[in-house]
Structure formats: C-alpha cells, structure tokens
Amino acid sequence: MSVALPGIDQIRDAAARIAPYAAITPVLRHEALDRMVGAQLHFKCENLQRGGAFKFRGACNAVWSLTDDEAARGVVTHSSGNHGNALAMAAATRGIAAHVVVPEGAVRAKLEAIERAGAILHRCAATTAAREAKAAEVQQATGATLVHPYADTRVMAGQGTVVLELLQQSPQLDAIITPVGGGGLSSGCAIAAHAIDASLSMFGAEPSGADDAARSLALGARIDALVPDTVCDGLRTLIGEPNFAALREHRVEIITVSDEEAIAAMKLLWQSLKVVVEVSSATVFAAVLKQRERFAGRRIGLVLTGGNVDIDALPW
Amino acid sequence: MSVALPGIDQIRDAAARIAPYAAITPVLRHEALDRMVGAQLHFKCENLQRGGAFKFRGACNAVWSLTDDEAARGVVTHSSGNHGNALAMAAATRGIAAHVVVPEGAVRAKLEAIERAGAILHRCAATTAAREAKAAEVQQATGATLVHPYADTRVMAGQGTVVLELLQQSPQLDAIITPVGGGGLSSGCAIAAHAIDASLSMFGAEPSGADDAARSLALGARIDALVPDTVCDGLRTLIGEPNFAALREHRVEIITVSDEEAIAAMKLLWQSLKVVVEVSSATVFAAVLKQRERFAGRRIGLVLTGGNVDIDALPW
Known part of the structure; x- marks a missing residue:
C-alpha cells in the first residue's frame, strides 16, 4: 500500500468541501472534571457529529x-x-x-x-x-x-478537519489527544495541528488489548500480527501504514489504558459531561486521568470520537 | 403568595447578570429525528448547562x-x-x-x-x-x-434567558415546548418568547401523573391538591401561583404524556441525539411524538432541561 499523507492544504480543502454537510460540533467544558484532573479540558464532541461519529x-x-x-x-x-x-x-x-x-x-x-x-x-x-x-x-x-476507513488520503484529510475546528473554538491548547485505531483520525489531526502550531503536543490513546500503535512506535516498525482483544470495538483495527508513518513523523505519543479504565472514564463522561460516548471515545479521558501529573495545569483538547452505543448493553 | 411576573427587561438584565457564569448551551439538530417527526426540531441542550440543568x-x-x-x-x-x-x-x-x-x-x-x-x-x-x-x-x-425554586421573579427571569438564547441561535421558530413542573421555566420562557415574537406558539409538557397545570388551565383556577405520581422526578412539583398566571396569560398549551412515553422518548434521545437527558426533559420530545400531526412541517424549539440521572438505575 502506498498512500500519500495529506498536507494542510488538503485538510483545508476538505473543511470547505464538507462544510455544507457536516456539523460544527461543540466543545464542552466542565468545571468539576477540570478540578478532578487539575487541567483545562476541552472536549470536542464528535459524538454529536452527523451519524454520531467523526467518521x-x-x-x-x-x-x-x-x-x-x-x-x-x-x-x-x-x-x-x-x-x-x-x-x-x-x-x-x-x-x-x-x-x-x-x-x-x-x-x-x-x-x-x-x-x-x-x-x-x-x-x-x-x-x-x-x-x-x-x-x-x-x-x-x-x-x-x-474508500478505505483510514489508509486513504481523502479520509485522513477529512478527519484532520476536527483539529482545524477545535483550534478555532479553543485556540490556546497545549496538547490534543485522540483515540488510535486505524489511525485515520490521529494522523489527520497530527498533520493539521502541527501545521498550525508546531509546538502542540500530540497524544494518542489505545486500549492495552489493541496497543499495536504503541508497540509499533516503540519498535520503530509497524506490527501487523496482533489480535485485538478489547471492549473498545471502534479501536480493534490495526494501525495503517501511512497512518503509522504520520504518527512517527509527528512524534505522537501513545498512552495505553485498560478496558476497565476506559469503561470507568466512559461512565464518568456520561454522568458529568451529560453526553453519550462510546467506550472507544472514553480512552482519551482515561489516558488523561491515568497520567494526570504530566497533564497538570495544561490546556488539553480531547476528541470524543463517537456515541454509537448499544444502550441496552452498557458495559457497567 | 404575591410574586410579580418578570418583564422582558428583567429577563434581558438577567441574561447580562449570568453571562459571566452560565454556559451558552448548544442547540442540536438531528436529521433522522426530523424525518421521524416530520418537523424541524431544535433541541436546546440545558442538560449541558453548568450543574447539568437550566436551573x-x-x-x-x-x-x-x-x-x-x-x-x-x-x-x-x-x-x-x-x-x-x-x-x-x-x-x-x-x-x-x-x-x-x-x-x-x-x-x-x-x-x-x-x-x-x-x-x-x-x-x-x-x-x-x-x-x-x-x-x-x-x-x-x-x-x-x-430563593424559591419557581415562584420567584428573579428565578423566572433567569429561566427566561433560555428562550433569549434559543431565539438567537434558531431565530425562525414557530413553536417552543418546555416541561412544566413548578412553572419557573415555562413562565419565564413564555414571557421572553412573546416579547420577541407574539405569534410564537408556546407549549408545555406534563407527565399525566402530575398534570396539575393541564387541569388548572382547563378549570381556569389553580389546583393545589394533587398528589403527583410519576417517574419524572423533576416534575412532581405543583405549578406555582405566579407561574400559573403567566401560563394563562400567554395561552401556553399543555400536552400530557404517560411515563412510558417519556421513558421511550428519553431512550430515543440518548440513542439518536447522543445526550444524557433526564426523563423529565424527555417529556417535551414525547409530547411532539405524540401529537406529530399538529407539529408537522413546523420549526419547533424543544428545551431539554437537565441530565442529572442515576446512571445505575435507568428506567428501561
């Protein structure tokens, strides 16, 4: 597979192209969650995107x-x-x-x-x-x-528009964290973020039962022989080749969380933020909760990726 | 009790007074729910207000x-x-x-x-x-x-700011519907709405197990001897005196819904709109679903009042 990474111009073109159809999703703040973490949390609610996900x-x-x-x-x-x-x-x-x-x-x-x-x-x-x-x-x-779900230039460019929008809504962020599955979102967001502000710290959250991106980055080469075992159904995909290349290039750091940590974070988001998010989305908040000392005092954008949950089969 | 109703000036003053502290809550749209109802639904998400409710x-x-x-x-x-x-x-x-x-x-x-x-x-x-x-x-x-929860001029004025904000975000509404408990919200909203556009149709949604406002309006006098029996814990309060007076004056029409209808609407909002709302909030959507022929083709503002739910004791 040799798929080109999009540049910032393609991401801006994508933003113009999808503007008539996509929602501008709100960024939610929550005082009590900020206090709990000791940081400024900016939740980009892509669960409120058309279709219930950033996709x-x-x-x-x-x-x-x-x-x-x-x-x-x-x-x-x-x-x-x-x-x-x-x-x-x-x-x-x-x-x-x-x-x-x-x-x-x-x-x-x-x-x-x-x-x-x-x-x-x-x-x-x-x-x-x-x-x-x-x-x-x-x-x-x-x-x-x-139209490949993540190893596709047009798809990565489209997903990168999340960060264009987030940085317009919350211009002063220090770091952004997205979940990592196939890597369409995390790669598009890293490219968009660093074109706007090269000093932004980019993070990815992965369930420990599908930590192929974390392992691949540690190894310096893409692992393609891991069998995912996680409740995070949206993140069972292995990272794509161009996506992995983008994460390396942009020094995206992966934080892994257990299924239990993701579920607890999901529940906390439902209770506090009042939004329905998938367990895959909650990995970003779980990651910040898990490593709160390193995020302390910083302004963090957390991309809540989707809200398509089977409401009759909640994981708690 | 002789509590004065607020005027639009007091509601505008309230908006300025609370601006440094209150959130501007988003208005969500949902294509599939619009299609289901055959109307344009504008959901004002006060569940995303500070504290999880318009209050x-x-x-x-x-x-x-x-x-x-x-x-x-x-x-x-x-x-x-x-x-x-x-x-x-x-x-x-x-x-x-x-x-x-x-x-x-x-x-x-x-x-x-x-x-x-x-x-x-x-x-x-x-x-x-x-x-x-x-x-x-x-x-x-x-x-x-x-500070009375609803029979208080300052409180009614504050709740009326919901409609000021909603009509800025969605200026072309034909009708607005709020839940009715004590009537702080519904009275403040009716006053604000009619000061801006006297032709707006104002509706209230009540659970049939706490339909004192519907009965009071039908009777032309405020009932104060009803024992509420409904799962809608936020709407068990009987309507207040000044609040009743405002609903009469502004010809607010009440639609009653059963607990089952409210719970079904709540579930649908969680699944489709991806927001956590209380069952009391869902009465407004249940009312529109119940009487969809009269709302057909209209632009309707629905105030989703709160999202403070015991997530371990969901009613379905």
Whole structure:
C-alpha cells in the first residue's frame, strides 16, 4: 500500500468541501472534571457529529472528491461500523450507492444505522484479510471506488478537519489527544495541528488489548500480527501504514489504558459531561486521568470520537 | 403568595447578570429525528448547562441580584434536586453560604452533587408544606434570603434567558415546548418568547401523573391538591401561583404524556441525539411524538432541561 499523507492544504480543502454537510460540533467544558484532573479540558464532541461519529468528515470528503463519473459507480468500504455508517450517509448526500462490508460481531446498533442510511450490506468474517478481500470483490463487480476507513488520503484529510475546528473554538491548547485505531483520525489531526502550531503536543490513546500503535512506535516498525482483544470495538483495527508513518513523523505519543479504565472514564463522561460516548471515545479521558501529573495545569483538547452505543448493553 | 411576573427587561438584565457564569448551551439538530417527526426540531441542550440543568440560570440571577448585605447572610431553598444544586453552585460563584432543604426520596445522584457544590443540606418530609416550613425555619435562624425554586421573579427571569438564547441561535421558530413542573421555566420562557415574537406558539409538557397545570388551565383556577405520581422526578412539583398566571396569560398549551412515553422518548434521545437527558426533559420530545400531526412541517424549539440521572438505575 502506498498512500500519500495529506498536507494542510488538503485538510483545508476538505473543511470547505464538507462544510455544507457536516456539523460544527461543540466543545464542552466542565468545571468539576477540570478540578478532578487539575487541567483545562476541552472536549470536542464528535459524538454529536452527523451519524454520531467523526467518521462522517472523512467519508464526506472522499465522496465529494470523486469525479461525476466515479461517483456514478458508487463507493465501497469495509468497516466495523462507524465508517460504514458515515460512508452511507455521505453517499446519500450525493445520491450515489454505498456498499459496506461488515464483519461478524459488529455492534448491532451500528449495523442497523448503516442499513437505515441506505447502504447495501455485505457480510464477511471478522479478520482484516477477509474484509479487504470482500471489498475488492464488490469493487470489481460494481466499479465502485474503495474508500478505505483510514489508509486513504481523502479520509485522513477529512478527519484532520476536527483539529482545524477545535483550534478555532479553543485556540490556546497545549496538547490534543485522540483515540488510535486505524489511525485515520490521529494522523489527520497530527498533520493539521502541527501545521498550525508546531509546538502542540500530540497524544494518542489505545486500549492495552489493541496497543499495536504503541508497540509499533516503540519498535520503530509497524506490527501487523496482533489480535485485538478489547471492549473498545471502534479501536480493534490495526494501525495503517501511512497512518503509522504520520504518527512517527509527528512524534505522537501513545498512552495505553485498560478496558476497565476506559469503561470507568466512559461512565464518568456520561454522568458529568451529560453526553453519550462510546467506550472507544472514553480512552482519551482515561489516558488523561491515568497520567494526570504530566497533564497538570495544561490546556488539553480531547476528541470524543463517537456515541454509537448499544444502550441496552452498557458495559457497567 | 404575591410574586410579580418578570418583564422582558428583567429577563434581558438577567441574561447580562449570568453571562459571566452560565454556559451558552448548544442547540442540536438531528436529521433522522426530523424525518421521524416530520418537523424541524431544535433541541436546546440545558442538560449541558453548568450543574447539568437550566436551573443554574434562575439561581445565578437570584444570587447576583442580592445586595452585599443580603448576600453576606446567604441563601436558602427547598428543592427536589436540580434547583438546590444550582443554588449551591450559584452561591459558590459569589462566595456565600447556601442552605438547601431536600425532601426524602430525592435522587441520590442529585443530593451528592448538591453536597459536592458546597451547600448545607437540611432534610425534611416529601411534601410541599414540610419543605416550606423547614426553609422558613432555616431562613429565620440564619437571615438567609429564600430563593424559591419557581415562584420567584428573579428565578423566572433567569429561566427566561433560555428562550433569549434559543431565539438567537434558531431565530425562525414557530413553536417552543418546555416541561412544566413548578412553572419557573415555562413562565419565564413564555414571557421572553412573546416579547420577541407574539405569534410564537408556546407549549408545555406534563407527565399525566402530575398534570396539575393541564387541569388548572382547563378549570381556569389553580389546583393545589394533587398528589403527583410519576417517574419524572423533576416534575412532581405543583405549578406555582405566579407561574400559573403567566401560563394563562400567554395561552401556553399543555400536552400530557404517560411515563412510558417519556421513558421511550428519553431512550430515543440518548440513542439518536447522543445526550444524557433526564426523563423529565424527555417529556417535551414525547409530547411532539405524540401529537406529530399538529407539529408537522413546523420549526419547533424543544428545551431539554437537565441530565442529572442515576446512571445505575435507568428506567428501561
């Protein structure tokens, strides 16, 4: 795979391209949580994005980057849920077909949302290889353009718009932390952040049961043989190649948290911040809680990535 | 009780007075919910207000309306939870004492929040008479100023700022709906709304197990002998005298919903809008769902009043 990293110009173009369709999500502050951590927390609520996750940004940028001829043949992707939903919604804004390959074991609420958004579902086994094979098959049959969930220049550029927006809303941040799964968000955000302010500290949060980005960065080479075991269903994906390259280049530091820490942070966010966030999103707050001495007194942007939760099966 | 209704000037003064302390809460939109209802829904998220409820607005206005001499003797109130918490937080912004009389059976999460905010709790029986007696006792002992949860000009003015803000964020509304408990919010909002646009339709949502405002308006006289029986703990209060007068004067129409309807609406808001709202707040959405034909095609502001929920005891 040789996928180019987006530059800041492509991220700014993406922001203009998605502006008619994406929501400007609020940044929430919370006095008591600030006191608890001893830092200034700026929660960027992408759970309030269209489709309930930041993924709409990248998908929307990809869909509206297509030529009319390409668009007419539709788009296809494989996704554990939020990206599939986002691509279906983005395709609907352009009136084109979306094919979504979904692995066994995906969260029911997410699959229902994808179908409601009008996509055609294609089921496959829950391995990265099986997903990619199935997507290639659909691509060949339909001529649809593959929109990879994270190893895609247009997608990374779209996800990077989160940071453009966050730094307009909260201009004085010292650090930004995002969850790390495939790395579409963390790479786009790191590129956007450092183009605006090279001194910003960039962090990623990973569940310890899917800490391939942490291990890969420590090793200096991308691990691709880890079997994720975590309740954070949005972060079970291994980091992509271009995404890993971006994290290295931008010295993104990974903090790993246990499933228990992520669940406790999720519950605290529901209770205090009054927002419904997925356990994957809560890893960023869990990371700050876990290493609060190093964040003490700093102004931190925390990207809450999504809120697509099966409300009848809460993890506590 | 003879409490004057606030005018629009007092509501505008309140907005200026609380601006340094209160949050400007976001208005959320949701395409799929709009489609479901067949109307344009503008959700004013007061669950994201400081303290997790709109109540901070009225309490803050009351606290900062006091003279320095009055302030030095503190404030006192009786409240099922959110107002007590709000008054404690508001008092803290001025560095003065807050005494809060709480009835037996109040939601645990709310009492803990009040204590964390630094108030002194005084427990009493769960009747309106017992609460008022206990508050009078504290008032006499300390010289504190009573800040009634709803039958108070300063409190009504503060709550009315919700509508000032909402109409700035969503200027083209046809109708606004708020929950109705004691009526502090609904009266303040009706006064503010009609001063800005006399053609706005104002609605209230009440649980059928505490439908005293609906009955009172139908009868043309305020009922004060109903024993509330509803899961909506924030709406168990009977409507106050000045509040009833305002609802009559402004032709606020009440829609009653069952507890089951409110719970279903609450769940739908959590799942779709990704916000944590109390069941009392969900009555407004339940009311619109119940009478969707009359709201069809209209632009409706729905005030989501609070998000202080015991997350370990969800009603579904």
